[in-house]
Amino acid sequence: MDRSTKNKLCYLVAFLLVIFVFLFILNRNKITFAPTISSIVTPTLLPKQLVKLSYVIDGDTIIVDGKKKVRYIGINTPELKTQISPDECFAREALDENKKLLENKQIFMEKDVSEVDKYNRLLRYVWANNTFVNDYLIRNGFAKIDTYPPDTKYYLQFKQAQQEAKDNNRGLWRECPLKY
Numbered sequence: 001m002d003r004s005t006k007n008k009l010c011y012l013v014a015f016l017l018v019i020f021v022f023l024f025i026l027n028r029n030k031i032t033f034a035p036t037i038s039s040i041v042t043p044t045l046l047p048k049q050l051v052k053l054s055y056v057i058d059g060d061t062i063i064v065d066g067k068k069k070v071r072y073i074g075i076n077t078p079e080l081k082t083q084i085s086p087d088e089c090f091a092r093e094a095l096d097e098n099k100k101l102l103e104n105k106q107i108f109m110e111k112d113v114s115e116v117d118k119y120n121r122l123l124r125y126v127w128a129n130n131t132f133v134n135d136y137l138i139r140n141g142f143a144k145i146d147t148y149p150p151d152t153k154y155y156l157q158f159k160q161a162q163q164e165a166k167d168n169n170r171g172l173w174r175e176c177p178l179k180y
Contacts, residue, residue: 010100021157028092048108056102059142061121071121072134073112076146077174089176093143105129108141109158112151123151138162141171 009035051064059077062070079087080095109124117123126133134154136153139161147155 011100031138048110051107051109052105053102053105056095058096059137060090062102062126064109069119069121070109071117071119072143072152073123073125074145074147074154075134075138075143077143078176082165090142090172093171093175094137097137097140097142098133100129101131101133102126112153114151125154133160134158135176139165141143141165141173144172149167153179 033059051068052066053062053064054066055063055064057069058080060072060075064070076167077094078091079085080091081087108127109122110127111122111124112121134143135157138145138158143159145155145162147158165171
């Protein structure tokens with residue numbers, strides 16, 4: 001085999017290797033469009049997990065698939081009564097709204113960076129049908145921002161939603177002015 005033929009063969013092998021690697025990477029990192037379901041229509045490339053709601057615990061915590069406790073990322077709602085403290089202002093309203101948003105709906109969850117919190121609850125963004133629940137609760141004054149890095153994917157959206165709720169005196173911003 002002469003030198004020219006060897007060079008052509010080397011280039012052909014290198015080209016095929018590049019194509020193979022490219023196709024392998026594309027197939028390995030398959031990107032699919034999940035249904036766009038948010039209160040502010042924002043397309044997402046991240047897959048969402050379909051789950052079955054079992055129980056609504058409070059305004060920002062649910063149980064899905066029979067036993068998995070899920071804490072909403074980036075938000076905090078007023079706490080319900082415990083043995084040592086009464087309901088915080090607007091806690092019942094947040095619970096009722098969360099139930100209304102989720103019951104008898106198709107529920108999707110999206111993970112950010114962390115899998116669980118220190119209490120071993122799954123940390124997730126939650127959608128119910130076409131509503132981004134985390135955003136909705138903030139935007140309508142049932143929750144406030146409570147973001148902890150590294151789970152900050154929607155922080156700027158939540159910040160804008162909270163400002164809108166404050167500016168329009170919605171929910172806890174109206175009913176609990178001394179607390180917040």
